[in-house]
Amino acid sequence: MKKIIIVGLLFMSSASAFATTDIFTALDVNEDNLLSAQEASIDTTLTAIFTDLDNNNDGFVSKQEFSVLQKH
Known part of the structure; x- marks a missing residue:
């Protein structure tokens, strides 16, 4: 159920910066x-775009990198 809620929130067209931060926090299981x-493997779409979000190619997506999802 948690996965469905997170995925639904992640791809809502009206996502705000606050909502994006909440989604990031929910996905960041180890809180680093x-x-x-x-x-990111919680969702196949997020997995597919993971390398595109990882702008500095360090193998991780930061909050700043993740925030591009809120832009339309």
């Missing part, structure tokens, strides 16, 4: 302020 590929 970075999303790993394993944490």
